[in-house]
Amino acid sequence: MGFAKWVSLILVLCVFDPIPIFSDSTISSPSDFLNFAKKPELFDWMVGIRRKIHEIPELGYEEFETSKLIRAELDKLGISYKYPVAITGVIGYVGNGKPPFVALRADMDGLPVQEMVEWEHKSKIPGKMHACGHDAHVAMLLGGAKILKEHEKELQGTVVLVFQPAEEGAGGAKKILEAGALENVKAIFGLHVQHNLPLGEISCKSGPILAGSGFFEAVISGKGGHAAIPQHSIDPILAASNVIVSLQHLVSREADPLDSQVVTVAKFQGGGAFNVIPDSVAIGGTFRAFSKEGLLQLRQRIEEVVTRQAAVQRCNASVSFFENEKVLFPPTINHESLHEFFLKIAGEMIGRHKVKEMQPLMGSEDFAFYQEHLPGYFYFLGMENKTVASLETGHSPYFQVNEDALPYGAAFHASLATTYLFEFQQQVSSQEAKYHDEL
Numbered sequence: 001m002g003f004a005k006w007v008s009l010i011l012v013l014c015v016f017d018p019i020p021i022f023s024d025s026t027i028s029s030p031s032d033f034l035n036f037a038k039k040p041e042l043f044d045w046m047v048g049i050r051r052k053i054h055e056i057p058e059l060g061y062e063e064f065e066t067s068k069l070i071r072a073e074l075d076k077l078g079i080s081y082k083y084p085v086a087i088t089g090v091i092g093y094v095g096n097g098k099p100p101f102v103a104l105r106a107d108m109d110g111l112p113v114q115e116m117v118e119w120e121h122k123s124k125i126p127g128k129m130h131a132c133g134h135d136a137h138v139a140m141l142l143g144g145a146k147i148l149k150e151h152e153k154e155l156q157g158t159v160v161l162v163f164q165p166a167e168e169g170a171g172g173a174k175k176i177l178e179a180g181a182l183e184n185v186k187a188i189f190g191l192h193v194q195h196n197l198p199l200g201e202i203s204c205k206s207g208p209i210l211a212g213s214g215f216f217e218a219v220i221s222g223k224g225g226h227a228a229i230p231q232h233s234i235d236p237i238l239a240a241s242n243v244i245v246s247l248q249h250l251v252s253r254e255a256d257p258l259d260s261q262v263v264t265v266a267k268f269q270g271g272g273a274f275n276v277i278p279d280s281v282a283i284g285g286t287f288r289a290f291s292k293e294g295l296l297q298l299r300q301r302i303e304e305v306v307t308r309q310a311a312v313q314r315c316n317a318s319v320s321f322f323e324n325e326k327v328l329f330p331p332t333i334n335h336e337s338l339h340e341f342f343l344k345i346a347g348e349m350i351g352r353h354k355v356k357e358m359q360p361l362m363g364s365e366d367f368a369f370y371q372e373h374l375p376g377y378f379y380f381l382g383m384e385n386k387t388v389a390s391l392e393t394g395h396s397p398y399f400q401v402n403e404d405a406l407p408y409g410a411a412f413h414a415s416l417a418t419t420y421l422f423e424f425q426q427q428v429s430s431q432e433a434k435y436h437d438e439l
């Protein structure tokens, strides 16, 4: 056996050393949490909640019915909460009411997508759908809360349950922070379901995992006229076309090739007839980077390139970055020490070979706002079961959740929070002991 194997064997042995978290010993390890969460009574309860929420998708900051349903379940569980926080948000508390505090987050919003999946619990709201799995995220966090509540007396601190609005672009996480809901919280954990990762597997990584992002829209104005007499017009279509080409040079010529960035123009609206040069053209899109500096730099250069390139063709341009409605998302960066902690729990719960290293993506998550303020960890939970069906990607009108993933989410939530509080207290008492020895 080589050295590396010895080291990994030792690591495995350490990981599987059972830590008695609860003294009643019904649950003493992360895998016990998973078995508990798979019990039919808990599983069926989560499935029921997820289906109810799936039928009534609500967009960001409009999650009133979803929020009401969550509060009704928290009431039944005897879990206290604050409401409203950030318009529709709910913040629940399980534990002894004392520090340390650790937070678990679920997003509640649906998308402006017409559901195309024909099934019993199809969205009842035309043009709206839970196409990103946030209905499952809510059910998982309620499942985790139920497990935690059943062991509340043994929690060594307080778990803060964050049901946040408006993940899809409108920065609900930012509003939760601004409401002061996470003051004194030591760490926060969040998850997202993943359609193409096998059920029972996890994908995770330390450091940057998702890009920061922003949106822009520009109106390029010229002077409309007859398409056959261009000399009497100022053509905004040509100017906008040159703007789009120039914008592509920001990433290819100005960004560090080793620092991934994206600028995409995804919207181009202008003109309506074959023989009329229009007055103006609107273009819009998104920009992405893995650092806040990269994002701010892109934002500044997009504005300069649009206005100056438009001026080359005698057009005027104005650029909007939606400062109020669509906020600039920071990159999602997982805290290094929480990564080690997470790997230990995940390895114990599902086996280390099912914990996959994630490839960073240019997508973004508003969970990143939390991580700007406190150590946070975001991970992906597999849902794919090829023997049943292959699942469509998030935001597709054909998106489906594999409900067999619900117990995994609930078990991860409960296990991470419980162990985090337990280990935090252990560290505090060992530090105190050291302090007394030194005295």
Ligand SMILES: *[C@@H]1O[C@H](CO)[C@@H](O)[C@H](O)[C@H]1NC(C)=O
Binding pocket: 221, 222, 223, 234, 314, 315, 316
């Ligand atoms: C651009 O703005 C200037 C200053 O407001 C104005 O004089 C000019 O007519 C505008 N040009 C176009 C093409 O709109």
Ligand SMILES: *[C@@H]1O[C@H](CO)[C@@H](O)[C@H](O)[C@H]1NC(C)=O
Binding pocket: 199, 200, 385, 387, 388, 404
């Ligand atoms: C996949 O689904 C089938 C049918 O429901 C089930 O028997 C099997 O256990 C599932 N696989 C996993 C990994 O849960």
Ligand SMILES: [Zn+2]
Binding pocket: 132, 168, 394, 395
């Ligand atoms: Zn989404």
Ligand SMILES: [Zn+2]
Binding pocket: 132, 133, 134, 167, 192, 394
């Ligand atoms: Zn999502």
